[in-house]
Amino acid sequence: MKRFITLFSILCLGCSLALFSSPTADQIMELVLETQSSSTSALDIKLTLIDRTGNTRERRLQTLSATQYGKTSTLTVFLSPESVRNTRFLSVEGTGGTTEQWIFLPSLKRIRKIAGTEEAGSFMGSDFSYNDMASTTYDTGQADHHLISEDGKSYTVESIPHEVKAYGKTLTIVDKETFLPLEVQFYEHDGKTILKILTTEAIETISDRPVSTIMVMKTHSSSHTTRLEILQARYDIPLPEGYFTTRFLETGRL
Amino acid sequence: MKRIILITILLLATTALLFAFDIFADEEEPARKIYLQKETSLIIYRDKTLEPQLLLDISVDYNNEAYRAQTTLQIDVATSKLSAKHLSISIFRGNQILTTGWITHPWGSASLTHVVDVLNAQDLSGGIKDDLEAMKLPELMLSLTTYQERSSLDVVLKPGFRTTTLENTGRWSLIPAQFSSVTLDEEETMNLEKIGGGARYRIHTSPIDLGLLYFNGYWPQSGYTNITYDSTYAITGAETIHTRYQLIGFESSSLFGPLTLALEGGFFLSEDTDGSDPGLYNSKWAYLAELSYTHSASGTFLAVAYQGQYVLHFPSSPMDVDVLASNDGKAYANTLLAAAELKFFREKLACRVAGTYQLESTGYLILASATYALGDNLSFFLKTTWYGSIETKDSLYHTWDANDSLQIGLHAWF
Numbered sequence: 001m002k003r004f005i006t007l008f009s010i011l012c013l014g015c016s017l018a019l020f021s022s023p024t025a026d027q028i029m030e031l032v033l034e035t036q037s038s039s040t041s042a043l044d045i046k047l048t049l050i051d052r053t054g055n056t057r058e059r060r061l062q063t064l065s066a067t068q069y070g071k072t073s074t075l076t077v078f079l080s081p082e083s084v085r086n087t088r089f090l091s092v093e094g095t096g097g098t099t100e101q102w103i104f105l106p107s108l109k110r111i112r113k114i115a116g117t118e119e120a121g122s123f124m125g126s127d128f129s130y131n132d133m134a135s136t137t138y139d140t141g142q143a144d145h146h147l148i149s150e151d152g153k154s155y156t157v158e159s160i161p162h163e164v165k166a167y168g169k170t171l172t173i174v175d176k177e178t179f180l181p182l183e184v185q186f187y188e189h190d191g192k193t194i195l196k197i198l199t200t201e202a203i204e205t206i207s208d209r210p211v212s213t214i215m216v217m218k219t220h221s222s223s224h225t226t227r228l229e230i231l232q233a234r235y236d237i238p239l240p241e242g243y244f245t246t247r248f249l250e251t252g253r254l
Numbered sequence: 255m256k257r258i259i260l261i262t263i264l265l266l267a268t269t270a271l272l273f274a275f276d277i278f279a280d281e282e283e284p285a286r287k288i289y290l291q292k293e294t295s296l297i298i299y300r301d302k303t304l305e306p307q308l309l310l311d312i313s314v315d316y317n318n319e320a321y322r323a324q325t326t327l328q329i330d331v332a333t334s335k336l337s338a339k340h341l342s343i344s345i346f347r348g349n350q351i352l353t354t355g356w357i358t359h360p361w362g363s364a365s366l367t368h369v370v371d372v373l374n375a376q377d378l379s380g381g382i383k384d385d386l387e388a389m390k391l392p393e394l395m396l397s398l399t400t401y402q403e404r405s406s407l408d409v410v411l412k413p414g415f416r417t418t419t420l421e422n423t424g425r426w427s428l429i430p431a432q433f434s435s436v437t438l439d440e441e442e443t444m445n446l447e448k449i450g451g452g453a454r455y456r457i458h459t460s461p462i463d464l465g466l467l468y469f470n471g472y473w474p475q476s477g478y479t480n481i482t483y484d485s486t487y488a489i490t491g492a493e494t495i496h497t498r499y500q501l502i503g504f505e506s507s508s509l510f511g512p513l514t515l516a517l518e519g520g521f522f523l524s525e526d527t528d529g530s531d532p533g534l535y536n537s538k539w540a541y542l543a544e545l546s547y548t549h550s551a552s553g554t555f556l557a558v559a560y561q562g563q564y565v566l567h568f569p570s571s572p573m574d575v576d577v578l579a580s581n582d583g584k585a586y587a588n589t590l591l592a593a594a595e596l597k598f599f600r601e602k603l604a605c606r607v608a609g610t611y612q613l614e615s616t617g618y619l620i621l622a623s624a625t626y627a628l629g630d631n632l633s634f635f636l637k638t639t640w641y642g643s644i645e646t647k648d649s650l651y652h653t654w655d656a657n658d659s660l661q662i663g664l665h666a667w668f
């Protein structure tokens with residue numbers, strides 16, 4: 001039902017955009033988020049880290065996410081390389097804006113309660129930060145959006161975050177057909193120096209929705225790149241609550 | 255025999271696909287997975303002795319809806335020793351997991367050290383490693399864990415127990431030279447008279463993860479009785495005995511800003527309640543506080559801890575086991591610990607350093623290591639260990655002062 005409402009709202013918005021005028025930057029960025037949102041998701045991800053000489057390293061992880069009453073729980077399991085295999089990370093959003101987080105380290109055989117941090121650092125040595133893994137765009141409450149240009153296929157939107165943390169500015173080129181980001185440029189705090197560029201290399205239709213299945217993030221200063229490939233994806237599927245518990249974190253079993 | 259085990263395991267093995275959840279696996283998920291890891295290294299001691307080390311770990315994990323069987327065997331080529339590090343069968347039924355086998359079962363909420371992690375004895379026959387879990391001796395155990403939404407109860411039963419492994423001779427011996435020729439009659443500890451058991455109840459709430467513990471069993475360190483002397487009053491023989499005690503303790507973990515505060519503590523009520531038997535360990539209080547910081551995205555870990563104990567009815571006799579096991583002959587013992595793990599070059603290089611300082615004996619231990627990833631499943635490592643003491647007071651660290659070492663090696667997973 002939720003999917004129908006979402007599709008209906010996208011269609012309505014699409015019609016209104018076509019009938020009247022170009023959408024506003026806020027409307028575009030809301031559609032970008034709407035296109036990528038789901039009540040639940042299960043992703044099987046491969047990260048390939050490529051240094052400037054072409055040497056590669058691979059990381060494999062699977063992540064489950066469920067949003068209920070506006071609260072999101074996320075479970076991430078690291079599968080490779082072997083040194084991090086079966087490391088599990090659980091994040092449960094609670095009431096009052098609090099988020100509880102636990103990590104299970106196989107070497108310690110224990111779960112450890114940890115504090116949430118500003119995750120601007122490199123995720124598993126890749127060019128993605130922890131925040132990038134969650135989302136590469138800002139919603140309207142987080143940033144001021146400006147429509148910079150438009151052509152037959154895409155919109156270019158500048159986003160300046162209200163609170164500058166990792167980036168001073170982003171430029172997002174949005175596909176008019178799918179409302180997925182085709183490219184995102186991330187700028188330093190000065191808003192002028194390019195830090196990283198994210199390019200979408202493949203878009204597929206999964207569960208009747210467009211999904212960016214291959215993305216490449218390049219760090220400008222080091223020429224180091226990370227290719228993120230979604231090997232498998234499931235959206236809006238029933239996910240047992242048992243996945244988002246310290247029991248699953250500790251045992252790996254439902 | 256080893257070859258047969260190896261061939262059998264390899265024949266049984268299937269290609270291991272990677273799945274964490276049934277959602278992706280469908281019917282493709284292999285029930286049986288095999289993991290191999292090899293470590294080759296050379297240890298150089300301060301006295302210029304060289305010790306090559308070649309370890310092969312073979313792990314097989316069979317997993318289906320009803321049960322899971324896990325096996326980890328280690329072959330130490332240098333000593334021609336085959337050992338079982340883990341052999342278990344777990345049965346899953348509703349919200350309960352019944353596990354039995356040759357296992358380690360961790361209690362305690364801290365990361366650097368523990369005072370309530372009492373279910374497994376330690377192997378001190380090769381010095382102190384930078385991996386507490388790897389130093390534990392697996393034991394025959396049965397555990398039943400019942401999970402509720404935000405709480406769990408695990409009940410553990412041990413039919414007998416293993417004692418702390420110590421070397422009688424050589425560089426890792428903790429026995430004074432004058433006692434090296436003493437004949438010890440070791441007490442049998444693997445029988446039902448030595449049964450032990452306990453339970454832990456844990457609850458995960460928003461402000462605190464709390465566990466309450468009870469254990470009734472034996473202290474893994476030996477005491478001594480029926481000591482015999484020769485005509486010059488030199489000790490010639492003794493029988494080992496072990497102390498039954500009850501532990502009533504707790505473990506907790508809570509957030510303190512960006513830091514995790516872990517607390518462990520408890521009272522060990524000895525069968526020698528008034529401390530009158532010199533061969534048995536007395537009752538004591540034990541406590542631990544640890545502050546740690548984990549940055550999950552970068553893998554950075556920093557921690558400091560303070561650990562201590564206070565022995566009741568502390569005896570004056572130098573032959574009492576409480577005095578022999580004490581630091582500088584004192585009823586109390588307090589230790590400061592600190593550790594850091596940092597990763598560099600996009601996690602290619604991981605550096606770890608940990609230090610322990612025992613306040614009463616002034617003994618210290620420093621462990622440092624650097625691991626460089628040569629590939630996804632191949633790494634080069636360099637480890638160093640320093641034992642010592644600021645003053646010449648008796649302690650484990652002072653006894654092992656000459657055992658400082660540097661280890662260089664390769665670790666591969668395949």
